Amino acid sequence: MKGLITTVLALGTALAFPAPRGTSSLSSLALQKVLSDASPILGAYAKSSLSTASWMHHYPDSTKLVHMNLPGVHDAQTWNYSQATQDALKHVTDLDGNTVYPPEIYRCQEKSIIDMLNAGIRVFDVRYAYDPTNSTLVFWHSEALMSETATVEDVLFGFYRWLDEQPSETLMLSFQYEGGTTINAKNDAATQMELFRTLTTPAAKKYFLQTKDQFGTLGEARGKITLLKRFDLDQLPASYGDALPGIHFSPALWTDDGVDIALTYNSAKNLTAYIEDYYQPNSPIGMGAAYNIELKLNATTQHLVKASGMYPDSLFWSFASSNYDVDSPPETPRIMALGNGTQLTPKGGVNQQLVPFLKGMKGKRVGIVMFDFFDTPGDLVQALLDL
Ligand SMILES: *[C@@H]1O[C@H](CO)[C@@H](O)[C@H](O)[C@H]1NC(C)=O
Ligand SMILES: *[C@@H]1O[C@H](CO)[C@@H](O)[C@H](O)[C@H]1NC(C)=O
Ligand SMILES: *[C@@H]1O[C@H](CO)[C@@H](O)[C@H](O)[C@H]1NC(C)=O
Ligand SMILES: *[C@@H]1O[C@H](CO)[C@@H](O)[C@H](O)[C@H]1NC(C)=O
Ligand SMILES: *[C@@H]1O[C@H](CO)[C@@H](O)[C@H](O)[C@H]1NC(C)=O
Secondary structure, three states: HHHHHHHHHHHHHHHHHHOOOOOOOOHHHHHHHHHHHHHHHOOOOOOOOOOOHHHHOOOOOOOOOHHOOOOEEEOOHHOOHHHHHHHHHHHHHHOOOOOOOHHOOOOOOOOOHHHEEEEEEEEEEEHHHEEEOOOOEEEEEOEEEEOOOOOOOHHHHHHHHHHHOOOOEEEEEEEOOOOOOOOOOOOHHHHHHHHHHOOOOHHHHHHOOOOOOOOOEEHHHOOEEEHHHHEOOOOHHHHHHHHEEEEEOOOOOOOOOOOOEEEEEEEEEEEEEEEEOOOOOOOOOOOHHHHHHHHHHHHHHHHHHHHHHHOOOEEEEOOOOOOOOOOOOEEOOOOOOHHHHHOOOOOOOOHHHHHHHHHHHOOOOOOOEEEOOOOOOHHHHOOOOOO
């Protein structure tokens, strides 16, 4: 009898709020709105049937994340930062009086985040801060505001939605508060509190792995996000840091411009990550693009060789991205990654030269490799996935 009553009640509930035929439910309309708000950073949401959108289904659940070769993108949020975008945001940027340099200084990608996901990218580096009115956390690259309307929280919903559609995959999201961001915004208690809130909403608790300071297996991580914390919550009581899951890559331990950083993220278990983040070659001014590209390529390939031969159970995280903006003309992220298209850089940039290198690493673990302009040349990401 009780069962019957429950059934009748359930039926009553279902009948009381029928989804109108031919229209969407309010929850799906709400999701559409959030994804639309996110689109200046996320791009237009699209489900993909590309094989790269679900490449992880080929790997067994028992695969350790630190054993995988994971393509990543540096400064993912910059993909649409053209002159038109900079001009369109000028009235907001002007609010805090920042000097903003030409867009090519900041731009590191040109395909949307949704395109990146569908192309197989699984590790995302993003930079956040308060918007110039201190109202919401949005995306920046140094002084350059990427969008005033797409909040960090909106964009996270895009990742959540994508994971629902690609449950075989796992993602890592690296959040960094960058010094040199907007003049007024500070990495203060209010900012840290808002970041903490954003990363502990009910949705975040569902999609971010709730483990701390260790990497597990692919099986545990499918459909979920590992948070890579390139920030401290040092302006808040210690309980906040304790309550936030993810892996803590404290900026205090991350050597600036380091070619070979050993960062212990879990001292109790002696877990160390090996990182190459040589983003600005330390060459004298005026050596030119080809030289700086070679210097950067050397740092990256040396680190990938180390990844293939040492500490097999530790995380290796290498950045193939760089710039040398102090040169005149500057070597922008694009020129470092792709060359400048002239005889000045006959071998191209870091990306073109990495393809034959990666093809020579068959069967090896190289770890996470972060690219600028990841989609050029077209076989770069595939070369990593094919190892
Ligand atoms: C990319 O930027 C252009 C110029 O600002 C803008 O018109 C376009 O809507 C942006 N794309 C997205 C997906 O927001
Ligand atoms: C935003 O917060 C910063 C740091 O507290 C402060 O310096 C700045 O004046 C604030 N900006 C606005 C528009 O309130
Ligand atoms: C910690 O791990 C490193 C290798 O990553 C090893 O060289 C070192 O001896 C270990 N230290 C302790 C105290 O176990
Ligand atoms: C890069 O490495 C190669 C091979 O070790 C070396 O010959 C070359 O001088 C290095 N280039 C730079 C710019 O340091
Ligand atoms: C390439 O570099 C040369 C020498 O600095 C410069 O004259 C040329 O404008 C650059 N071309 C591009 C497309 O950046």
